[in-house]
Amino acid sequence: MSLAESMLEIIEEEASTRGFARVLAVRVAVGELGSVEPESLQFCFDVVCRGSLAEGASLQIERVEGRAWCMECARSVVLHERHAGCPECGGFQVQIQGGEELRLLDLEVQ
Numbered sequence: 001m002s003l004a005e006s007m008l009e010i011i012e013e014e015a016s017t018r019g020f021a022r023v024l025a026v027r028v029a030v031g032e033l034g035s036v037e038p039e040s041l042q043f044c045f046d047v048v049c050r051g052s053l054a055e056g057a058s059l060q061i062e063r064v065e066g067r068a069w070c071m072e073c074a075r076s077v078v079l080h081e082r083h084a085g086c087p088e089c090g091g092f093q094v095q096i097q098g099g100e101e102l103r104l105l106d107l108e109v110q
């Protein structure tokens with residue numbers, strides 16, 4: 001819930017600097033290794049935005065694939081699950097490099 005709340009805060013700040021009154025759509029990037037479930041983010045977003053300038057706005061979630069550095073292969077590999085091993089060698093000597101983020105990409109406003 002707090003993630004959706006901070007998203008709304010960012011949107012409201014944008015609204016006061018850019019001077020728009022309605023938000024029609026919000027596009028966010030959600031990393032597939034992060035703790036955010038798209039379905040629950042969607043639900044929380046709808047609840048939090050009720051009565052705000054973003055009420056009824058559609059939330060478009062873009063999944064960002066996870067990336068990790070495999071020490072065995074000595075290269076960067078794609079990781080779809082946090083606790084999955086390296087897809088190349090099956091090893092678990094991997095360090096997550098990306099795909100944990102939640103980022104606001106853009107807003108469609110009126």
Ligand SMILES: [Zn+2]
Pocket residue numbers: 070071072073074086087088089090091
């Ligand atoms: Zn590997």
